[in-house]
Amino acid sequence: MGKSIVVYFSISGITKKIAEDAARIAGCPVCEIKTAVPYPADYDAVVAEARKEVATNARPKLKEPLPDISDVERIILGFPNWCSTCPMPVLTFLESADLSGKTVLPFITHGGGGRGHVDVELKKACKGADLRECADGNPFNSDIAKLEEWLKS
Ligand SMILES: Cc1cc2nc3c(=O)[nH]c(=O)nc-3n(C[C@H](O)[C@H](O)[C@H](O)COP(=O)(O)O)c2cc1C
Incomplete structure (x- = not known):
């Protein structure tokens, strides 16, 4: 098996916890996508910001250094559902990276959507990537066996 990395974006910690569990199971590094300007702490303010970013198809600047994926074959990518899609910083990251020949295994956490x-x-x-269907990450939060099963499959 080639090298893997877990890359995640998380505001309130749910995706972060699963990402760290996934890295432990896969025995690989874990790296967070952070924005250059942090999101506000207030929930309603984050939602307003996220809606604006989706509406304008924004690509928020990321905080350096970006996760180094140059020599990995497999990216396990975790993020929350924001406004029925992924947070725009995740797209900034994906579009800035050379993904050719790499496998991307996404999972999403969500509030019911x-x-x-x-x-x-x-x-x-x-x-250029071998992108797999996004997994529903919510069950991984309470059941680590389900996370393990998904990673193995
Ligand atoms: C800005 C914002 C937008 C959200 N939009 C949705 C949504 O459209 N549908 C949904 O099911 N959950 C939505 N949620 C809930 C998050 O997806 C959910 O709480 C997620 O597990 C949080 O992950 P985190 O703790 O890693 O940040 C939203 C949360 C935020 C902060």
Whole structure:
């Protein structure tokens, strides 16, 4: 098996916890996508910001250094559902990276909206990659066996 990395974006910690579990199971590094300007702490303010970013198809600047994926074969990519898609910083990251020949295994956590239309957005951003269908990450939060099963499959 080639090298893997877990890359995640998380505001309130749910995706972060699963990402860290995934890295432990896969025995690989874990790296967070952070924005240059942090999101506000207030929930309503984050939602307002996220809606604006989706409406304008924004690509928020990321905080350096970006996760180094140069020599990995497999990217396990975790993020929350924001406004029925992935947070725009995840697209900034994907579009800034050379993903050719790499496998991208996404999972999404959500508040009931499931995957939304994230698969369509990821497909546009993951040029040259072997992009797998986004997994529903919510069950992974309470059941680590389900996370393990997904990673093995
Ligand atoms: C800005 C914002 C937008 C959200 N939009 C949705 C949504 O459209 N559908 C949904 O099911 N959950 C939505 N949620 C809930 C998050 O997806 C959910 O709480 C997620 O597990 C949080 O992950 P985190 O703790 O890693 O940040 C939204 C949360 C935020 C902060």
